[in-house]
Amino acid sequence: MTLYARFAAHLNLALDALVLAGDLPAGLERRAVTVEPPRDPSHGDLATNAAMVLAKPAGTNPRALAEKIGAELEKLDEVATVSIAGPGFINLTLTDATWRGELVAILDAGDDYGRSAVGAGTTVNVEYVSANPTGPMHMGHCRGAVVGDALASLLEFAGHKVIREYYVNDAGGQVDVLARSAHLRYREALGETIEIPEGLYPGEYLKPVGAKLAAEFGDKYVGAPESEWLVLFRKTAVAAMMDMIRADLALLGIHHDLFSSEAELQAVGKPEQAEAWLRERGFVYDGVLEAPKGETPEDWEPVELPLFRSTQFGDDQDRPIKKSNGAWTYFGADLAYHFQKAQSADQLIDIWGADHAGTVKRIVAAVQALTGGETKFDVKLVQMVRLLRDGEPVKMSKRAGNFVTLADVVNEVGKDVVRFTMLTRKADAQMDFDFAKVVEASKDNPVFYVQYAHARVASLQRRTAEAGIACADADLSLLDTQELRLVQAAAQFPRIVEAAASAREPHRIAFYLYDLAAELHSLWNLGKDDASRRFLIPDQPALTCARLYLARSIGQIVRNGLRIMGVEAVQEM
Numbered sequence: 394m395t396l397y398a399r400f401a402a403h404l405n406l407a408l409d410a411l412v413l414a415g416d417l418p419a420g421l422e423r424r425a426v427t428v429e430p431p432r433d434p435s436h437g438d439l440a441t442n443a444a445m446v447l448a449k450p451a452g453t454n455p456r457a458l459a460e461k462i463g464a465e466l467e468k469l470d471e472v473a474t475v476s477i478a479g480p481g482f483i484n485l486t487l488t489d490a491t492w493r494g495e496l497v498a499i500l501d502a503g504d505d506y507g508r509s510a511v512g513a514g515t516t517v518n519v520e521y522v523s524a525n526p527t528g529p530m531h532m533g534h535c536r537g538a539v540v541g542d543a544l545a546s547l548l549e550f551a552g553h554k555v556i557r558e559y560y561v562n563d564a565g566g567q568v569d570v571l572a573r574s575a576h577l578r579y580r581e582a583l584g585e586t587i588e589i590p591e592g593l594y595p596g597e598y599l600k601p602v603g604a605k606l607a608a609e610f611g612d613k614y615v616g617a618p619e620s621e622w623l624v625l626f627r628k629t630a631v632a633a634m635m636d637m638i639r640a641d642l643a644l645l646g647i648h649h650d651l652f653s654s655e656a657e658l659q660a661v662g663k664p665e666q667a668e669a670w671l672r673e674r675g676f677v678y679d680g681v682l683e684a685p686k687g688e689t690p691e692d693w694e695p696v697e698l699p700l701f702r703s704t705q706f707g708d709d710q711d712r713p714i715k716k717s718n719g720a721w722t723y724f725g726a727d728l729a730y731h732f733q734k735a736q737s738a739d740q741l742i743d744i745w746g747a748d749h750a751g752t753v754k755r756i757v758a759a760v761q762a763l764t765g766g767e768t769k770f771d772v773k774l775v776q777m778v779r780l781l782r783d784g785e786p787v788k789m790s791k792r793a794g795n796f797v798t799l800a801d802v803v804n805e806v807g808k809d810v811v812r813f814t815m816l817t818r819k820a821d822a823q824m825d826f827d828f829a830k831v832v833e834a835s836k837d838n839p840v841f842y843v844q845y846a847h848a849r850v851a852s853l854q855r856r857t858a859e860a861g862i863a864c865a866d867a868d869l870s871l872l873d874t875q876e877l878r879l880v881q882a883a884a885q886f887p888r889i890v891e892a893a894a895s896a897r898e899p900h901r902i903a904f905y906l907y908d909l910a911a912e913l914h915s916l917w918n919l920g921k922d923d924a925s926r927r928f929l930i931p932d933q934p935a936l937t938c939a940r941l942y943l944a945r946s947i948g949q950i951v952r953n954g955l956r957i958m959g960v961e962a963v964q965e966m
Contacts, residue, residue, distance in 0.1 A: 512552030578603025
């Protein structure tokens with residue numbers, strides 16, 4: 394059990410003792426009680442709000458209750474001092490032995506340090522990327538792909554079962570446009586000179602698809618009516634695009650567990666099943682939408698459509714699930730897809746681009762209706778990334794059809810740089826990705842700064858061995874207060890993991906690793922001016938081994954955090 398979890402357990406036992414003594418009533422709700430670092434480090438090592446939270450329901454004075462709780466906690470061997478601040482906050486200072494014990498716990502747990510059971514095995518479906526299968530991945534997809542994949546890893550590390558899912562939008566008009574674009578490239582492969590009209594996909598990535606079709610069918614479909622080749626060309630082109638998308642995602646180390654087809658969803662009648670289910674419960678009715686606000690189009694006519702009662706869940710109007718021609722609206726198909734996902738998961742998370750913000754309320758309403766509110770559902774919006782080179786916008790790619798491909802970016806700067814950078818800001822904040830800055834060797838580049846911390850630890854291990862110092866054991870009593878302060882920062886990793894998983898915010902791991910790296914670099918740099926503060930002192934092997942043990946523990950946490958982010962820890966730089 395890690396330090397913060399252990400002290401939460403100590404606190405619960407202290408509260409139980411007060412209940413037995415009659416100082417607290419039994420059955421008080423304790424979920425809001427926390428154990429965390431105090432805002433001001435001078436106040437101690439740990440702080441709890443227990444007295445502040447429990448005093449009112451217990452009908453007592455918070456400070457008086459804090460004194461009683463503090464007296465129980467003061468009995469612990471791990472606690473050096475207890476102080477009461479303000480109206481009833483309890484601050485604890487721990488013994489140096491406690492921090493040394495946590496250092497041992499870090500290396501004993503190894504790759505599992507920070508792993509949590511807070512997820513309790515609940516199944517979470519994380520749907521991310523889900524780009525239209527109409528071309529290669531571009532940098533507009535990249536951030537959502539990384540955020541979704543890192544979130545999935547974070548939730549697994551926090552004890553959830555995770556399904557990584559990609560929704561293939563292969564039933565809309567965009568895939569018909571893809572088929573027509575492929576038909577042009579098919580004719581081109583047979584020797585025809587073509588011009589790509591407005592509205593079709595101009596990217597050269599469709600040339601191999603055209604060549605494959607030409608090799609397989611010859612000129613059979615050159616002059617044939619569209620009805621004869623559209624479905625075939627659509628199926629072939631979508632399959633080729635999905636192969637390309639999987640390959641692009643693999644460059645980022647991203648692999649989904651499940652690819653769900655919209656076309657297959659509709660073919661087996663899932664939207665009809667969802668509509669019937671909702672009608673039975675009064676959530677879908679036949680009605681007429683109000684005329685569009687502002688100037689009404691001349692061709693607008695009131696048409697009766699099946700409408701979902703999204704206003705019942707806070708939306709500003711009820712939403713049609715079918716079009717006037719009987720085809721499913723995007724919302725209608727999406728509603729059925731979420732109904733399907735909810736059958737195999739306790740919680741759903743969608744990672745969407747910020748341009749879909751306007752549709753969040755209705756799909757959240759639909760999932761509430763479809764699951765009776767039993768399935769927790771979050772939509773995480775991800776802002777676009779602006780690509781720069783030395784501060785100037787990056788030129789588009791002719792091959793891709795006027796956008797910058799993910800593959801080009803990964804091949805230039807590397808998977809780890811791309812993944813880490815995408816997590817250096819909160820997902821719903823705008824981001825600039827400057828090719829020069831993300832590979833810069835400076836403190837201002839978080840990717841470099843964190844990787845450099847791990848490389849320093851690896852270098853220290855090598856240099857210690859080269860100096861002939863064997864560290865089978867380490868006397869951790871040689872570590873002083875300044876060095877143990879680094880352990881305090883390291884010990885926060887498990888609670889950061891739980892908080893990040895609870896908030897569905899993987900960027901918190903990146904922020905934490907940067908702060909931890911800064912603490913290590915700060916301690917390391919003291920040795921530049923003071924030889925006694927160096928981690929490697931050849932004529933003091935015992936002290937060197939103790940400091941190496943400390944450094945290895947920090948390296949372990951950096952590796953664990955980077956693994957959640959899908960980034961490999963480097964051994965040298």
